[in-house]
Each structure stands twice: as structure tokens, then as C-alpha cells.
Amino acid sequence: MFAWKIPVVVLLMSTCLQAYADGPARFNFKGRVVDKNPCTINNGKQILIPFDNITQEKSDGKQIQKKIDLNVVCTEEYVNSALRMQILGTASFADNVLKTDMDDLGIVFYKNGAPVELQTWFNLPKPASSLLLTASPIANGKSKMPGGNFTASATLLVNIQ
Template sequence: MILRTGVLGIMFLSMPALAINGEVRAATKTYDIELKKEDIVNEVGARKEFKWDLNGTYPGTAFCPDRDIIDQPIYYKAVMSAGLPSVGGGFVKLNEFLDLKVDIWIEGDRRAYVTAPFTEESNLGRFTCYKRKGSADFGFRSGSKGIVTFRVRKPIINGVQIDDHEIVEMFGRLGRTDSGFNNEVMSRIVIKSSVLYVPEKCTINGGQTIEVEFGDLPGSGLDGNNFEKTVPLNFVCSGGVFDKGSSLKINLAISGKPTSFSQSYLRTTRDGYKGGDVIKDLGIKFKQLDGSTLNLNDWYPVSMQGNIGDWGFIAAPISPAGAEVAAGDFYATGTIVASFQ
């Protein structure tokens, strides 16, 4: 008997997705808000606006495979990114220091800015798509311009870091249908990584990088109490209200990315201070100099004499009970941030 081996070949064909009535498709336009090193008035409630504008239309297609759509407006939906809670007045909380509001331009006969998020905003226009053609091409202006407004939640010191953040996506639909909106993003607004600077600044340890060397450590038994390192700090604040002799209450925090096993501890990596190879069972635990709790990203009051103050912390490696950390170098990076009242 002769046995033959065979290879079963399966060819997968890519088919265009079936359109639903009223669906609008357009190549996604992404607008990057470049804050750069813009100044902002460092007072609670102060606002700073940034605008984007395509200065023209962009092409898109409305589909009508089931029935004619005659003289209907285009409806829009705008969705805010998850993790941006509403704080009223159209604003959402971006971080501890800043709120933001996004107003998107709606064209047609509406010709107005509408604050995101929204679900069924009509452009008050009259557009037609015939079933016999199946689709109609239009030039879109809605979503091609808008305004992002930042508002100060509480006074900032040294500026505030804003990481890349996708904040809004907008979708469209021709006429009213029961199918709602599709997943084709027409317009996307992204805040690019930047720093907003303010006059008030606090310089810690003369502006020198604070480095803590732990040396050789065992792979187990790291409970956050042994192998401690004490780090004293001093700081001087100047600029803005500090130069006016105002008496201010200063709070400091150690800001950074937490471990997977506790939000209170700073995570570690294997591939440098900016690396992404996270060591899941090793973190850095902090204490105040008197041994009391110092949680990552929490604020703690500090004492000052005039514009000068002292602070510090105790750092120690920590891992979950019973964990065995593989041999090798590890790194951790955090930032000491300040706020005042």
C-alpha cells in the first residue's frame, strides 16, 4: 500500500463589509493637539484654549443599500475616552491639576460648536442617497475643526506633564435609523505628550538627579522593611506667588507607575529606567522619614521656612510573600511632584 501525504490549502478571501442604511465611512482624520511649552495662568479656574482646523472638507461616503434616504440631515456622535470622568460644565477631569473640554464643529446648516460627548447631534442639512446607486459621496466639514479648553483644577508647581492621550472620537450617520452608528471613526482628537509650564517652581536637591543604589539583593524575603535606603531632600521654591512673600502650604508626592500587586509601590523594569520589560514581582516601597506610610502618587504636607523646606523618604525593595525574583539588574524611576495651596 502506498501512502501519500497531502497538504490542504485553504484560501481566505477578504470581502467588503456589508454596509447598513445610513452608514457613513470616511478615512479617519486624526488631529494632534500640540501643546508644546505653552504658559497657563496658574490660578484655579484659569483657562487655556487650543484650536485645530483642517481648513477644508474631507471625503466620505454615505450608504443606502436598503432604501432611499431623501433630504435627511447627518447625525453625529462623539465619544470621550474611558477614564475621563465628568466634572460639570462640559469639562472632564484630565489629571489632578487640569480639566478639559472639547468642542467639535458641526457643519451643514447647524454651523456651531457642540461640546463632547454627544449622541444624536444633527447638522440640520438635507442630503440624499438613492438605493439604486447604493451610496453617495460627500465632502465633510464636521469634526474638521474644534477647540480643546484646559482649566486649572488646583495650582501647579514646575509645570504638569501630559502624556499622549486620545480624548475624543466622532462618528456619523445619514438620516434616522434603528441601527445606530457604525464603528467607522470620522474624526479623532489626540493630545500629544507635552508639559504645561507655570511661573512657580520648586527645585529639589539643587536640581540634581536623585539616585538610590540598593546593591546586591536576595531573590526572596524582600518585605519592604529590610535593605532600606534613606534619602534626605531639601527644596527651594521661587517665582510667581513665592516671590510675593505669600505663605503657602506645600504638598509633595512621589509620582510613578505602580506595581501589578499594589498601587502603593513603584514598579521596576529590567531594561533601563524608561524600559517596558516590567518585573511583575518586584517593586519599591516608600516610607516617610519617621517610618510612617508614604504611598506612591499620594500627597503629603511638608514644612517650610519661608521658601525653603526639607523632606525625605525611605525606600526598600518589596515582593509578594513567597515570590522568587529572577537574578539580574533592576531599575525604577519616579518623579517628585509638588502642589501648593
């Protein structure tokens, strides 16, 4: 989990050439460092998504979808703040497919029905619990997948805007 906010305000009154010709330019920086995570996901507990038994035919990234229940809670100071999230993980055979430990099988994520790119921020609705985030297994083309168990892991990051 990760949450922080550092607003930076930079005032530029003229272009670089004009500043050079007219004398030195002044920059004003202002910010705040938050020393603890003001938001938590799922009370800090691991989120488990069991797919149980799946078939290659249904592993098309659409037919089998599991809802990911997210409980994002922020301290009172940040309860009305705009939040964004990203899913961090190793991409597999496509940029938006999370790698599993089984060759030619990955996990694709959807936010309210639209595909989610890994390592890309997206805005959370208010309240964050109204977000419909799903995960779906997807096979890489027509390659024959071996039978057996599979696992994958990703990290969810929340950022205060």
C-alpha cells in the same frame, strides 16, 4: 518638577433653589497663575538611589531602607508657603508599590516611617529638608525572583498650597 498656586474663592450666599427663586446669583473668582516653577527639587538634578546587592529574604519593604535626600528650595516669595508632595509612578502588585523592571519586585516609600501611597499628595514639614523619606525594595510574596539588575523610576511633584 511642578509647582503652582491658583487660589479660587467662590462665594455662595444661598442655596441653588433660593438663588433661582430670588433671581440670579453672582460668583466672584480670583486667582493668580505662576508662569514659572518657584520651587525646585534637588537643584533640578536626578535623584539616584542605589540599593546595590539585595536578597529576596531582606526585600520585605522594611529591612533595606535608603534615605532619599530632598533639597526643596523655593523663591523668596514662596519660602514660607505650605508645600505638599506626591510620588508619581506606575504601581506594581499593590497600590503603594512602585513597579520595577523585575517581575515580583517593587519599591515602597515611607514618610517619617509611615507608608506613602503613590499618586497621593502629602504635606511637607517646615523646613522641607526635615522630611525623612525612604525607599525600600519589596518582593511579591514568596515568588522566586530571578537574579539580576533592576531599575525603577518615579517623579516627585511639589505643589504650593
